[in-house]
Amino acid sequence: MTQPIVEMIGMHKHFGAVRAVDDVSCDLRPGEVVGLLGHNGAGKTTLIKILAGVYAQDGGTIKVRGQPVAFASPRDAQRAGIETIYQHLALADNIDAAGNLFLGRELLTRWGTLDTHRMAHEAGKIIRRINPSFTQTHLPVRALSGGQRQTVAIARALYFDAKILIMDEPTAALGPGETKMVKDIIRGLKQDGIGIYLVSHEMRDVFDVCDRLVVLKNGKLVGTAKVSEVTEDDVLGMIILGKSPVPRAATGATPA
Amino acid sequence: MISMVLALIAIWIGLELATSGLFLSARNLYNLSIQTSAIAVVSCGMVFVIVARQIDLSVGSLLAFTGVLTAFAQVRWFEGMASATWMLSIVVGLAAGVVVGLFQGWWVAYRGIPALVVTLAGFLMYRGAAFLIAQGQTIAPLDETYQRLGGGAAGSIGVAASWVIGAAGCTWLGWYVWNTRRERAKYTADQTPVWLDVIKVIVGVAAIAGFVAVMASYPDRSQADDDGNAPGMGIGVPVLILIGVVVVLSFLAHRTRFGRYVFAYGGNPESAVLAGINTRFVLVKIFVMMGILSTVAAVITTARLNAGANSIGQLTELYAISAAVIGGTSLAGGVGSVPGAVVGALVIQSLDNGMVLLDIGSAQRQIIIGLVLIAAVWFDVVYTKRQSR
Numbered sequence: 001m002t003q004p005i006v007e008m009i010g011m012h013k014h015f016g017a018v019r020a021v022d023d024v025s026c027d028l029r030p031g032e033v034v035g036l037l038g039h040n041g042a043g044k045t046t047l048i049k050i051l052a053g054v055y056a057q058d059g060g061t062i063k064v065r066g067q068p069v070a071f072a073s074p075r076d077a078q079r080a081g082i083e084t085i086y087q088h089l090a091l092a093d094n095i096d097a098a099g100n101l102f103l104g105r106e107l108l109t110r111w112g113t114l115d116t117h118r119m120a121h122e123a124g125k126i127i128r129r130i131n132p133s134f135t136q137t138h139l140p141v142r143a144l145s146g147g148q149r150q151t152v153a154i155a156r157a158l159y160f161d162a163k164i165l166i167m168d169e170p171t172a173a174l175g176p177g178e179t180k181m182v183k184d185i186i187r188g189l190k191q192d193g194i195g196i197y198l199v200s201h202e203m204r205d206v207f208d209v210c211d212r213l214v215v216l217k218n219g220k221l222v223g224t225a226k227v228s229e230v231t232e233d234d235v236l237g238m239i240i241l242g243k244s245p246v247p248r249a250a251t252g253a254t255p256a
Numbered sequence: 257m258i259s260m261v262l263a264l265i266a267i268w269i270g271l272e273l274a275t276s277g278l279f280l281s282a283r284n285l286y287n288l289s290i291q292t293s294a295i296a297v298v299s300c301g302m303v304f305v306i307v308a309r310q311i312d313l314s315v316g317s318l319l320a321f322t323g324v325l326t327a328f329a330q331v332r333w334f335e336g337m338a339s340a341t342w343m344l345s346i347v348v349g350l351a352a353g354v355v356v357g358l359f360q361g362w363w364v365a366y367r368g369i370p371a372l373v374v375t376l377a378g379f380l381m382y383r384g385a386a387f388l389i390a391q392g393q394t395i396a397p398l399d400e401t402y403q404r405l406g407g408g409a410a411g412s413i414g415v416a417a418s419w420v421i422g423a424a425g426c427t428w429l430g431w432y433v434w435n436t437r438r439e440r441a442k443y444t445a446d447q448t449p450v451w452l453d454v455i456k457v458i459v460g461v462a463a464i465a466g467f468v469a470v471m472a473s474y475p476d477r478s479q480a481d482d483d484g485n486a487p488g489m490g491i492g493v494p495v496l497i498l499i500g501v502v503v504v505l506s507f508l509a510h511r512t513r514f515g516r517y518v519f520a521y522g523g524n525p526e527s528a529v530l531a532g533i534n535t536r537f538v539l540v541k542i543f544v545m546m547g548i549l550s551t552v553a554a555v556i557t558t559a560r561l562n563a564g565a566n567s568i569g570q571l572t573e574l575y576a577i578s579a580a581v582i583g584g585t586s587l588a589g590g591v592g593s594v595p596g597a598v599v600g601a602l603v604i605q606s607l608d609n610g611m612v613l614l615d616i617g618s619a620q621r622q623i624i625i626g627l628v629l630i631a632a633v634w635f636d637v638v639y640t641k642r643q644s645r
Binding site for chain 2: 052074090094105112117121
């Protein structure tokens with residue numbers, strides 16, 4: 001099997017007395033989509049924010065390509081090739097698509113000033129590649145639809161050549177057509193060897209695109225399973241009851 | 257902003273009629289331009305503060321503090337030294353402004369104290385500090401060259417230099433419009449219609465030429481010859497300072513990462529953090545900028561008064577905030593423009609100046625300007641609602 005591109009080992013994070021993430025380990029291989037599931041407050045978002053460099057962990061080790069890393073800021077995580085698409089998309093509503101795409105990593109002219117025209121050009125190119133019908137890249141993003149905003153967020157990850165992608169509820173606010181678009185993009189990225197953590201509530205999405213899934217409950221790891229070896233009911237049992245999955249093969253071998 | 261320019265023109269016409277020709281006289285317009293400068297300098301910086309969802313109530317007190325300090329340094333410390341020590345006194349004032357900006361910015365950005373609280377405390381502290389510097393004494397007179405920065409006697413750059421600056425402004429405007437068209441043509445299809453750009457240039461050139469012509473037609477009595485013929489004043493030095501501030505701050509807002517981050521933070525603070533922007537440092541820089549601009553306004557004010565006193569700059573913070581808001585800066589953050597703040601300052605000062613000409617008392621003037629502020633914010637509320645729909 002290929003070397004994991006990300007290993008999170010024994011992660012801990014607490015906010016005051018609340019153990020948001022409590023001894024969770026999970027890894028990710030290139031070209032693999034790992035679903036992160038659990039109720040609200042299970043610790044999914046905290047876990048990915050640690051990997052994205054937003055929070056510092058209180059315990060545990062992160063390795064990227066086998067090397068231990070310490071992220072002091074989102075910028076450090078970006079430098080390690082980790083891009084994150086947040087649930088609320090993390091866009092500045094008053095700024096246009098190009099400005100958002102390059103936010104924090106602007107293209108500069110040789111005098112060190114913003115190269116707005118080149119940024120608009122580059123943003124237009126990559127956005128049209130993802131979503132050919134999206135041409136209003138000069139409007140403030142508040143004027144855009146959910147799918148267009150999602151396109152901007154995904155374009156940001158693609159432009160900066162993510163090797164590891166974190167997607168937090170990427171289809172939550174989207175219609176059916178837009179959801180299909182996002183899933184197609186995920187499959188395409190997988191082909192390119194990008195490792196993806198997908199946080200989702202949508203069982204359909206998870207079973208459509210994920211290879212493995214990781215279930216959290218109350219900050220603790222319930223279990224990890226290959227999608228091909230579990231049913232939706234098994235997964236719901238893990239999420240709701242915190243039951244470790246019993247592989248179907250094993251169930252079949254055991255007399256009832 | 258165009259609506260505010262139209263409102264300003266309406267106010268001017270109204271005041272011109274009400275004062276039967278006094279308001280739009282060269283003399284009054286020159287005075288108006290000088291009176292507006294100090295407030296406008298501060299309100300340009302206030303745009304950045306409000307766009308970043310902050311507020312700064314300390315600028316008036318800070319203006320008094322750095323103003324008295326500059327005057328004190330000039331008169332007491334550097335007295336009898338070389339002739340250009342007034343420049344050194346400005347450096348002292350600017351340094352104090354930077355230190356105060358760092359102090360306020362640090363509390364806001366790194367200690368999480370709301371800017372309202374920090375700058376309200378500053379509002380009290382810096383005027384107290386201004387008193388302590390000279391035990392409440394008014395420090396005067398100031399250096400004669402320094403006084404020219406206030407736009408009083410010999411406080412303008414003369415007719416020839418004014419036309420040079422006006423020509424430079426027109427050239428820049430033409431180049432800017434042409435360059436924007438060229439860049440657009442390079443990358444995208446949608447282009448503003450030619451006639452609109454032509455109108456833009458014509459109106460801009462007419463406004464610049466009109467302004468310079470009026471300033472040049474106001475005779476400078478201090479340089480009159482024996483027959484009483486006096487050359488024109490030209491653009492006042494404070495106006496020149498204001499133009500410099502507007503150019504620099506507009507550049508910062510649109511062409512630099514700092515400006516982009518100020519707007520991004522105002523639009524969505526969380527997204528700015530998640531994008532890896534060092535938002536705390538951005539906030540500190542904003543308050544440092546306000547410290548510098550307060551000092552610039554302090555220099556204009558003290559030079560104009562030919563004195564440093566701890567009573568100067570009262571209500572400056574409120575006028576500056578009002579000017580920014582009237583000029584289209586949204587108190588919700590994320591939206592604002594530097595030239596808009598200048599228009600806002602002009603609206604306030606025009607009303608104030610015009611009502612003085614009409615012999616309206618200061619109490620009534622305050623009431624009317626307050627009502628104008630409410631109207632402007634109401635406009636902002638209506639506009640924001642329409643945007644979010």
